[in-house]
Amino acid sequence: MSGEPYDDRGNKDLSIANPKGQGRMTPSPGTDHPMDTGEAYLVGDTMTGGYGAGPDILHDCTIAVNPGEIAVIVGPNGAGKSTAMKAVFGMLNLRQGSVRLDGEDITGLSPQDRVGRGMGFVPQTNNIFTSLTVEENLEMGAFIRRDDFSDTMAQVYDLFPILKEKRLQAAGELSGGQRQQVAVGRALMTQPKVLMLDEPTAGVSPIVMDELFDRIIEVARTGIPILMVEQNARQALAIADRGFVLVQGRNAYSGSGKELLADEEVRRSFLGG
Numbered sequence: 644m645s646g647e648p649y650d651d652r653g654n655k656d657l658s659i660a661n662p663k664g665q666g667r668m669t670p671s672p673g674t675d676h677p678m679d680t681g682e683a684y685l686v687g688d689t690m691t692g693g694y695g696a697g698p699d700i701l702h703d704c705t706i707a708v709n710p711g712e713i714a715v716i717v718g719p720n721g722a723g724k725s726t727a728m729k730a731v732f733g734m735l736n737l738r739q740g741s742v743r744l745d746g747e748d749i750t751g752l753s754p755q756d757r758v759g760r761g762m763g764f765v766p767q768t769n770n771i772f773t774s775l776t777v778e779e780n781l782e783m784g785a786f787i788r789r790d791d792f793s794d795t796m797a798q799v800y801d802l803f804p805i806l807k808e809k810r811l812q813a814a815g816e817l818s819g820g821q822r823q824q825v826a827v828g829r830a831l832m833t834q835p836k837v838l839m840l841d842e843p844t845a846g847v848s849p850i851v852m853d854e855l856f857d858r859i860i861e862v863a864r865t866g867i868p869i870l871m872v873e874q875n876a877r878q879a880l881a882i883a884d885r886g887f888v889l890v891q892g893r894n895a896y897s898g899s900g901k902e903l904l905a906d907e908e909v910r911r912s913f914l915g916g
């Protein structure tokens with residue numbers, strides 16, 4: 644989060660309501676039931692929009708996650724995965740569609756207000772303060788809290804012991820995998836009700852990826868729903884309760900992680916056979 648994380652946020656035009664109402668996704672080929680996203684805990688529902696006055700990047704795009712779940716968004720580079728996450732976090736100008744959290748329409752809220760409502764977001768890039776120490780990064784994560792957050796910091800150090808060891812080191816000196824732990828830890832410091840991760844395993848080795856996935860599963864088991872984008876599609880879908888394949892800003896396939904992994908077309912087109 645060096646630099647300004649919100650600088651690509653579009654103008655917010657809230658005059659256009661979602662004409663389509665609550666979303667109910669059509670079944671993907673290879674899956675035999677529609678995915679009911681309308682009542683999900685966190686849902687970006689039939690979102691259409693782009694950056695500022697630019698063209699639409701998302702087209703009727705729906706992503707969602709429920710308590711106890713890990714939901715994974717996969718798709719080719721440039722498909723709009725990060726854009727969909729930013730839209731859910733309030734960094735985009737939605738022309739259609741809505742975002743709901745725990746049944747409440749939050750489409751009009753700023754990202755800051757969404758953090759206040761319990762959303763934790765780890766962006767794909769610039770997700771730590773490189774010149775601050777690990778511990779200062781975690782403290783920054785707790786910026787909205789007025790209570791004593793030392794317990795939460797202890798929990799983060801339990802989850803990521805290496806961060807405790809390196810707590811006085813500048814975060815910018817850490818390895819890629821360790822930086823991602825700082826970023827996830829920072830988001831956990833707000834005690835989020837839902838955690839959104841954009842490519843938490845980007846640029847790390849397969850072993851570190853497995854470790855990060857284990858930690859993410861551990862977080863999910865504590866009851867925090869996780870909505871994450873992953874480029875390691877096969878591995879991510881293997882741990883996903885819910886999966887969304889995005890192509891050119893649209894939902895191409897959706898289903899449980901297992902269903903998507905078993906789907907011939909998904910395998911051929913997105914998982915390398």
Ligand SMILES: Nc1ncnc2c1ncn2[C@@H]1O[C@H](COP(=O)(O)OP(=O)(O)OP(=O)(O)O)[C@@H](O)[C@H]1O
Pocket residue numbers: 651694697700718719720721722723724725726727767
């Ligand atoms: N800040 C921005 N301003 C304008 N256009 C943008 C911005 N960020 C992304 N885009 C455009 O939106 C489209 C989708 O980009 P996005 O980053 O959402 O894709 P992605 O699926 O996350 O890709 P990747 O796998 O490479 O992370 C691309 O055409 C991209 O050029």
Ligand SMILES: [Mg+2]
Pocket residue numbers: 724725726767841872
């Ligand atoms: Mg991206």
